[in-house]
Amino acid sequence: MTTNDFIAIASRNDVKSGKTTWQTPSNIALVKYWGKRDPQLPENPSISFTLNNCHTNTSLSFVKKEEQDDAFCFKIIFEGEEKPSFQPKIQKFFERIVSYVPFIKDYNFVISSENSFPHSSGIASSASGMSAISMCLMQLEKQLNPTISEEYFYKKASFLARLGSGSACRSVKGELVVWGEHSEIEGSSDLFGVPFSSTVAPIFKNYQDTVLLVDKGEKQVSSTVGHDLMHGHPFAKNRFAQAYDNISKMKTILEKGAISEFVALVESEALTLHAMMMTSQPYFILMKPKTLEIIQEIWNYREENNSNICFTLDAGANVHVLYPISEKETVQEFIANELAGFCQNGHYIHDEVGFGAKEL
Ligand code: PMV
Numbered sequence: 001m002t003t004n005d006f007i008a009i010a011s012r013n014d015v016k017s018g019k020t021t022w023q024t025p026s027n028i029a030l031v032k033y034w035g036k037r038d039p040q041l042p043e044n045p046s047i048s049f050t051l052n053n054c055h056t057n058t059s060l061s062f063v064k065k066e067e068q069d070d071a072f073c074f075k076i077i078f079e080g081e082e083k084p085s086f087q088p089k090i091q092k093f094f095e096r097i098v099s100y101v102p103f104i105k106d107y108n109f110v111i112s113s114e115n116s117f118p119h120s121s122g123i124a125s126s127a128s129g130m131s132a133i134s135m136c137l138m139q140l141e142k143q144l145n146p147t148i149s150e151e152y153f154y155k156k157a158s159f160l161a162r163l164g165s166g167s168a169c170r171s172v173k174g175e176l177v178v179w180g181e182h183s184e185i186e187g188s189s190d191l192f193g194v195p196f197s198s199t200v201a202p203i204f205k206n207y208q209d210t211v212l213l214v215d216k217g218e219k220q221v222s223s224t225v226g227h228d229l230m231h232g233h234p235f236a237k238n239r240f241a242q243a244y245d246n247i248s249k250m251k252t253i254l255e256k257g258a259i260s261e262f263v264a265l266v267e268s269e270a271l272t273l274h275a276m277m278m279t280s281q282p283y284f285i286l287m288k289p290k291t292l293e294i295i296q297e298i299w300n301y302r303e304e305n306n307s308n309i310c311f312t313l314d315a316g317a318n319v320h321v322l323y324p325i326s327e328k329e330t331v332q333e334f335i336a337n338e339l340a341g342f343c344q345n346g347h348y349i350h351d352e353v354g355f356g357a358k359e360l
Helices: 084-097 102-106 126-144 150-164 166-170 223-228 236-256 259-278 289-305 325-342
Strands: 017-031 046-064 073-078 107-115 176-179 193-195 208-212 310-313 319-323 348-352
Touching: 017 126, 017 166, 017 236, 017 259, 017 310, 046 126, 046 166, 046 208, 046 236, 073 084, 084 126, 084 150, 102 107, 102 126, 107 126, 126 150, 126 166, 150 166, 150 193, 166 176, 208 325, 236 259, 259 310, 289 310, 289 319, 289 325, 319 325, 325 348
Parallel strands: 073 107
Antiparallel strands: 017 046, 046 107, 046 176, 046 348, 176 193, 208 319, 208 348, 310 319
């Protein structure tokens, strides 16, 4: 599919007003996306587990304008309070997507959102937030054009979400989602995420992810700035090639259930992401001393208990602890007894692999 396939056709129905509500999850990348080109296209393919408990609920209320104009008219309510500070981000998102969803100029919108996780937890809310608004907009497009297929509905939702925040396109559909063109992943595209369609070995079903909240502060470096620093980065070319190869490796690992290779690849990807940040100009470190202490504890535990526990990181100090469901009880005990002490106010969130967007 090309970008032109995502331009909405003329509306068949005259929809005066309505409301739609969607819940979409966060996701955690196993092979990371870091580096992009305009418009929000990835420099390398990535794959993520879709999460379940960390999610955003968004309602979109819409009333058709009495007089048509060219302005985007919307109000944002976040966790019950009006948030004019979120206005510029949504304005920019609407500007990016208007050629694909021109009907957004015809309505007055109220966008009301809430996250299941604390706002300043260091958990990126852009993936779940942007995918939730995209689902709502697609629901409106479906009311305007009920003939659109389910496949188109989800692909375009992911396409729109990508234009809001790259990794958001991996929060729409599927337990494992690939974003970025790759010769071995059927249907993969730089334009939207696709569910990983190979058979996944049982050990990778219902995978567990506990997010350890090490630093709940605002990120020192936004991901937009971080992605930008990959332009002219001395290791960029090799990194993009490595990530491409790692998708091939991950595909085989997931199909075969090769858990020790999974552990090694996931941890290497996390550290490589941070190595890219540490070798950018300007350079930066997003890990905190407690992040490293946790990593050491995870390695010790894995060694001593013959466990398959591993960690991954986002662009921040929090640690995602990944483990198979068969180790749920023992690992969660280890987290409560040993790792919670490294978390800010002892705070962590147990999550697991989910399936994607749900209409509420
Ligand atoms: O979607 P963005 O622009 O916030 O970028 C997110 C990038 C990482 O979370 C660091 C990696 C990934 O693939 O999700």
